[in-house]
Amino acid sequence: MRIDGTPYRAIWLAEDGWSVSIIDQTRLPWDWAVARLTTAEEAAEAIETMRVRGAPLIGATAAYGLCLALRIDASDAALEAAHDRLLATRPTAVNLRWALEAMRERLRALPPPERVAASYAQAAEIAEGEVATCRRIGEHGLALIEEARRGKSGGPVNILTHCNAGWLACVDWGTALAPVYRAFDAGIPVHVWVDETRPRNQGASLTAWELGKHGVPHTLVADNAGGHLMQRGQVDLCIVGTDRTTRRGDVANKIGTYLKALAAREAGVPFYVALPGSTIDWTVADGLAEIPIEERGAAEVTHVTGRTAAGEVATVALAPEGTPAANPAFDVTPASLVTRLVTERGICPASEEGLMGLYPERASA
Numbered sequence: 001m002r003i004d005g006t007p008y009r010a011i012w013l014a015e016d017g018w019s020v021s022i023i024d025q026t027r028l029p030w031d032w033a034v035a036r037l038t039t040a041e042e043a044a045e046a047i048e049t050m051r052v053r054g055a056p057l058i059g060a061t062a063a064y065g066l067c068l069a070l071r072i073d074a075s076d077a078a079l080e081a082a083h084d085r086l087l088a089t090r091p092t093a094v095n096l097r098w099a100l101e102a103m104r105e106r107l108r109a110l111p112p113p114e115r116v117a118a119s120y121a122q123a124a125e126i127a128e129g130e131v132a133t134c135r136r137i138g139e140h141g142l143a144l145i146e147e148a149r150r151g152k153s154g155g156p157v158n159i160l161t162h163c164n165a166g167w168l169a170c171v172d173w174g175t176a177l178a179p180v181y182r183a184f185d186a187g188i189p190v191h192v193w194v195d196e197t198r199p200r201n202q203g204a205s206l207t208a209w210e211l212g213k214h215g216v217p218h219t220l221v222a223d224n225a226g227g228h229l230m231q232r233g234q235v236d237l238c239i240v241g242t243d244r245t246t247r248r249g250d251v252a253n254k255i256g257t258y259l260k261a262l263a264a265r266e267a268g269v270p271f272y273v274a275l276p277g278s279t280i281d282w283t284v285a286d287g288l289a290e291i292p293i294e295e296r297g298a299a300e301v302t303h304v305t306g307r308t309a310a311g312e313v314a315t316v317a318l319a320p321e322g323t324p325a326a327n328p329a330f331d332v333t334p335a336s337l338v339t340r341l342v343t344e345r346g347i348c349p350a351s352e353e354g355l356m357g358l359y360p361e362r363a364s365a
């Protein structure tokens with residue numbers, strides 16, 4: 001997508017043809033910084049520290065991380081070690097495993113001297129594949145925004161989103177935000193309610209930033225405001241992303257998503273979840289019982305980072321020193337609360353039948 005008119009992606013191969021460029025998302029929205037990854041360890045650290053984050057983007061970053069490992073040592077042992085290190089970086093988003101397994105399977109079958117070139121080709125394929133997938137999610141999701149518009153007597157279509165499921169999270173386009181960009185670019189009046197998304201504030205820092213850079217009208221709200229807005233008819237639809245979707249249609253997404261789905265059900269607001277096929281974990285059925293939920297550090301809850309009036313980026317404490325804090329980073333929204341899933345292959349009910357209808361090859365697998 002565009003930043004002040006210039007097209008960008010969230011990850012790309014550097015001009016040297018081998019190192020990997022990322023937008024350092026821990027510096028946004030205060031600083032614009034492109035970081036260069038030169039080793040698998042740097043790629044792993046970038047994922048762990050959330051310089052890159054968002055389900056499709058961490059899959060693509062891990063894929064390039066394997067390429068960086070193989071440049072140094074293309075043996076079976078090095079491939080396994082890099083695979084395991086990258087896989088251990090974040091537990092919830094299944095795209096990480098999906099990308100790493102796809103890479104490992106193809107590379108293991110090749111003699112070591114052929115692995116480096118093949119790995120770069122495959123990582124590029126994964127990144128390009130996610131871009132094409134997200135573009136198609138946008139096309140399908142656009143129909144839902146058009147439908148919401150037809151149901152209104154006037155004014156913009158008001159869309160509530162949680163966390164950042166835009167192009168920064170997905171190489172390009174985004175999952176939840178792809179339909180929004182499509183609609184905006186097609187001249188449909190849209191307005192996005194952006195949940196701030198405590199504790200790391202991906203909504204305030206990243207979604208507000210990327211929507212602003214593209215020119216999409218939006219308003220930042222405290223996480224607690226969503227129910228109130230839905231109750232008063234100020235939200236026409238919710239659309240969020242997911243880090244892991246079970247074959248029955250349960251979705252794990254950023255903490256707080258479940259509460260929005262509950263409020264949407266009570267208020268009669270459609271609650272859509274947008275996802276690429278790479279986010280479906282066909283090996284799990286019950287999201288609550290089977291999806292591992294990442295527990296992050298307490299400091300993300302007890303402290304907050306922002307820019308001071310003097311222009312410095314600073315981290316300050318919110319709670320009394322020593323306050324114990326828990327930080328589950330994701331929650332599970334059961335399929336029963338999801339109005340529809342929006343995928344690259346079309347829109348379906350959040351159910352096993354719905355997903356099998358779009359991915360019939362999984363039914364026979």
Ligand SMILES: CSC[C@@H](O)[C@@H](O)C(=O)COP(=O)(O)O
Pocket residue numbers: 053054055056093162163164165166169170175176202240241242243253254329
């Ligand atoms: C980009 S699609 C869905 C998700 O990856 C997104 O909504 C999300 O929860 C990201 O979490 P994050 O912890 O910022 O990686």
